Amino acid sequence: MTRYRHRAGELLVHAEDCAAIRAELAGFGYHPAGGAGVLRRFTGTRPVPEVLAALRGHGASPNHLFGLDRIIWGDLRPRPTGLDLTPVPAAERIAVRAGVIDTGIVLRDGKPHDFLGNRVCYDPEDTVRVVRGEDGNPVGSAGHGTFVAGVVLKQAGPDVGVRMKGVIDEQRGEAEDLAVANAIDDLREEGVTLINLSFSGQTFEDQPPKAIEAALRRLSPDTVVVASAGNRGMRQRVFPAGIKLAPTVPGQVDDKHALVLPVGSADASRTPRVADFSNFGPWIAAYADGVDVVGPYFHPGYPAQPPDEKPRFNGYAVWSGTSFSAAIVTGRIAAVMATGKSARDAAGEVLTAADPLTVFDVNGSSEVPRVQES
Structure with a gap:
């Protein structure tokens, strides 16, 4: 095995x-x-x-599969909430589109969730077929892409949008190396310079996945890729977040390759600390809020619940995971990009402005940027 x-x-x-x-x-x-x-x-x-x-x-490598790590079938499931969000219509001109490679967008009556509205751009193949169980409720990961896109948009104004690429299987919650690489190439060709990857997995001999790494190397140096660090509560790096496109040299900035930012989850419910479920270690570039994040999820009254269960699903949910921490960082970077800055400069500004989170490890303590929701 x-x-x-x-x-x-x-x-x-x-x-x-x-x-x-x-x-x-x-x-x-x-x-x-x-x-x-x-x-x-x-x-x-x-x-x-x-x-x-x-x-x-x-000379050969598996065609690796990456997934949504515990947040569908494990103990990090979406839960109903009494909270909701106010939709913000798109501005006349969208200044920045963040690329989101995920499950795709759920449509109802041919339209995305009200919170996404006209701020999300997608092709027909980037939409999701909702798989339903015997009780009629969704089975699998269909709502993940809509939720991630919504969390990105929460962080920014009406001049920021999302370009969705749907490659994660809506039932099994997995995506193959080649499919992700093709989506990265598509976004590059469309001129997208900020990409969110909210999925992860381990690889053969802990080597970077061939196709995704090659696609990241084809990106322009001013591109930023924000990737979730995974929800296994372990120190070992996972991919694609753990891909390094060049050796790390202290004090030097790699200006020849895209910047890959691995993001873990912080738990702000008490004194801010690394969330219990979040992967951690010196390979993490930043942490962001990741516990009970509010985002768009299907529509009011769906999924169905027992009559006496409160609160009810109201079109929104609270969900925990590094997927949503990555989306917060992506959204914050997009908001700064909308002021005219490049993705790399915007990422530097967001991380520099972030409060430090003290992280304890086998080698002692260190301070890592902690990005909070705006």
Whole structure:
């Protein structure tokens, strides 16, 4: 049993390595099955871990699967709330669109949630089919993308919008390496320079996922990618948040690659501290509020509840997780970008202005920026 998740019967191979290992892969029954750019997809029937062990990891990688880590089936579920949010219509001109790669947007009567209104942009393939259980209530992760987009928009004014790319499966809550990479490329081609990735996972030999890393390297240096650190309460880094595009040199700024910001969750219910569920460690760039975040969730009266249960679902919910901490940071950066600053400069301003959060680790204590909701 592997601790990383992957697409069964699929391997990703760099185009430059195909000639060297094609014969060996064929010996395992793996053959080319398409792919463009620097990566090729090979498919076969032998178990991926078995093939990788024989190859000793040289030249091939799983097509990793990333997911929504505990927030659907675990103990971090959306809960009803008596709170709601006031929709803010889009300005005549949207100055900034933050890219959100997630499950996509839930539509009702052909329209997004009222809170998102006309501030969210999407293609037909970026919408979500709600999967319902026997009780008629949603099963899986359909509401996640709408909630994340709403949390981003909460932090900014009417001149900030969201460009949704729907790649996470609405039932299983997982997305493959190649699909995420393609969405990143699409956003790059559209000129989006701020991207939110609210999902995570572990990888083969703790190596960066090939396709996503390659797509991040294709981004312009002024692009900022905000990624959730995961909800396993562990120190080990996860991906894509843990991707480093260049070695970290103290006191120096990497101006040749996009900036990837791993974001964990802070719990402000008492003295601010790292939330119990949040991953942590020296690889985290910032923490943000992540406990009982309010956001848009389906519509009033849905999901259905027992008659005596209070509060009722009113079109909004409270939800906890690093997904929403990342969305808060993305929204705060977008708000500063709307004043005319680049994504990288805006990110620097948001983190510099943040209050420090004291984090205790095996090596002692350190102070990390803690971004609060606006």
